Amino acid sequence: MRTVLAACALTVALTACTVTTSAPQAGAEAAETTAPVPAQAEADALQQAIAGDWRDPANVARDRYRHPAQTLAFFGLEPGQTVVEITPGGGWYAEILAPLLRDNGHYVAAVVDPMAMEEGGGRDYQQRSKTRLEEKFAAAPAQFDQAQVVAYDPAAPVFGAPxxxxxxxxxxxVHNWRSNGQAEGMFRGFFDVLKPGGVLGxxxxxxxxxVADDDKSGYVGQQQVIAMAEAAGFTLDATSEANANPKDTKDHPNGVWTLPPSNNHDDADDAKYQAIGESDRMTLRFVKP
Structure with a gap:
């Protein structure tokens, strides 16, 4: 098992990667390595997708918190691949991934099948979410006409052919799947759809x-996520601190949703939480043997 203990510091073209060491997460095996560094052409393609003028300005403003260049490079993502994004929500990463893979590769957005939900038990919400994403794709065919939407049943998830x-x-x-008792099945579904040697990011x-199974903070222990993936058959290949935020004290009154972008807090506390920024996040790369 290899572990990256700090984020890659990439150039604009993502051609350089410097690894530094720090204390590992509790229970993690310490080793020093480098994350995958894409070739120049792949790096340029990724940077062009991130810089695309089709991206929602509100999404672009979050790049400083979500670090898409470093994150996707760490996952080894590049043109020519078949990439499945699980529950892409409003399409933040879809705005990068679908255009990146449009002419060379295949982007799949896996969304919850509304008809798999009980009426009044989330069906309307999932239908609105699916419809919004499909409308987003239909409105910009130059970027999204090759994107595929696959609906899955959370009780027995299938994301594509094995x-x-x-x-x-x-x-x-992951916090949503844990609270709904779906995490085990989801990770098995990821394992099944991946090729041998495929990557789960x-x-x-x-x-x-x-944290407890019924924890409502939105946070999950890193070792808990690793254990879920390993139970499904994955091997932890590396970790990155690309999305770490040491300012996040993780003790907020409304959990992670206290922080941006949800900002579920009193107006008087806005400056405090804006100064913290978005949550501290683990970034993990697993491989299917």
Whole structure:
């Protein structure tokens, strides 16, 4: 198992990567390595997608917190791959991934099937979310006409044909699956859809340590996420601090949603939470043996 203990410091073209060491997360095996560094052409393509003028300005403003260049390079994501993004929400990463893979590769947005939900038990919400994403794709065919939307049942998730994907990525979703009792099945689904040697990339709000199954803070222990992936058959390949935020004290009255971008706090406290910024996040790269 290899562990990257600090974020790659990339040039604009993402051609350089410097690794430094720091104390590992509790229980993590310490080793020094380098994250995948894309070739110049792949790096340029990624940077062009991030700089695309089709991106929502509000999404671009969050790049300083979400670090898409460093994160996607760390996951080894590049043109030519089949990439499945799990529950892409409003399409923050879809705005980068779908254009990047449009002419060379395949982008799949895996969304919850509204009809798999009970009426009044989230069906309307999931339908609105799916419709908004489909409308976003339809409104900009030059970027999204090749994007595929796959609906899955959270109780028995299937994200595509077995062994059909090179990369599966998910951003800030694990806490929801844990609270709904779906995490085990989701990680099995990731394992099934990936090719041998395929990569699972996970970004998640990071707790100080393990949290209870019914924890409502939105944070999850890093070792808990690693254990879920390993139980499904994955091997932890590396970790990155690209999305770390040491200012996040993780003790907010409304959990992670106290912080930007949700900003679920009193107006009087706005300056305090803006100074913290978005949450401290783990960034993990797993491999299917």
């Amino acid at each position: 062994g059909s994907a090179d990369v599966v990525v998910t951003f800030r979703n 996970v970004v998640e709000h990071r707790a100080e340590g393990d």
